[in-house]
Amino acid sequence: MNVSAASADSLRAALAGLLAGLPPKQATQAVDRLIANYRGTTPTDAPVLRDRSDVAAYAAYRMPATFEAVRGALDALRAAVPDWEPRTHTDVGGGTGAASWAVAEAWEEAPPRTTVLDWAEPALALGRELAAGTLDAAWRTARIGGALRLDDTDLVTVSYVLKELTAADRTALVTEAARAARTVVIVEPGTPDGYERIIAARTLLIDAGFTVAAPCPHSGACPIEPGTDWCHFAARVSRSSLHRKVKGGSLPYEDEKYSYVAATRVPPAPAVARVTRRPQIRKGLVLLDLCGPDGLTRDTVTKRHGPLYKQARDAEWGDSWPPEGGEGRA
DSSP states (O other): OOOOOOOHHHHHHHHHHHHHTSOHHHHHHHHHHHHHHHTOOSOOSSOSOOSHHHHHHHHHHHHHHHHHHHHHHHHHHHHHSTTOOOSEEEEETOTTTHHHHHHHHHTTTSOOEEEEEESOHHHHHHHHHHHTTTOOEEEEEOOOSTTOOOOOEEEEEEESOGGGSOHHHHHHHHHHHHHHEEEEEEEEESSHHHHHHHHHHHHHHHHTTOEEEESOSSSSOOOSOTTTOOOOEEEEEEOOHHHHHHHTOOOSEEEEEEEEEEEESSOOOOOSEEEOSOOEEETTEEEEEEEETTEEEEEEEEGGGTHHHHHHHHOOTTOEESOTTOOOOO
């Protein structure tokens, strides 16, 4: 199959074509309903995306954010296992395929063969349409839940799916992903309950023999005391006209908050520590909140640390620390 390179730009171009044929009022109404479902607390036993208008609105509104969140998780995974390349990929609950676009871009020189599984046929149909000529992918209808059985694969992604399942189905799905794959990446909303689902999935993956590659610098217990905080990150997303209309905002971007875990059977080299909040830049110093071998710490980097100080000023939320070639505090 001859395909063009997957990227954020090519995805935006495909979505722009989709929006051109979508009545603005219909798109806005569908997005409003989907947001209400997204913020709900009751798992659903039916597909969230019911028809093409729902799917088109979802794709235009959510695909760029999902793409950027998954891409952030994959960047951290690749830093931990730089020599590993998946040849096959299964996108569980992939819908219109945002995670599959992110995987194809992450390994753009040799994208894996992808299988997208979802129980909403309208989502699969539109995903197939958007990806034509870009993704090497098969789109298959499957009920996402405890009864799902996966073919063996190198990489499984599960993005923004666990919230839609019961606790028992979440456990079964993560366990099945661990059985079938060499590497599993799970992404959820960057909310306290999203983080709780990630921690539960992380525990299941470790119990199945996986090693955490990212974001954690270790596979031990999370040092965050339950109920006091939650681990999450942010990905910057360019806003479309539909985003601005629905949210009433004027900024050309927004930040997608997400929590994730990337775990693997490939021996990883996790970050020494990870920046867990936006760095605070003060006059002559930078404050970095870190998760590392000693748990949660705050590192103060000043001008006397030389080149490390400039690296600290350039550091971003979610980055590993110290950067490659850095020596930590003097």
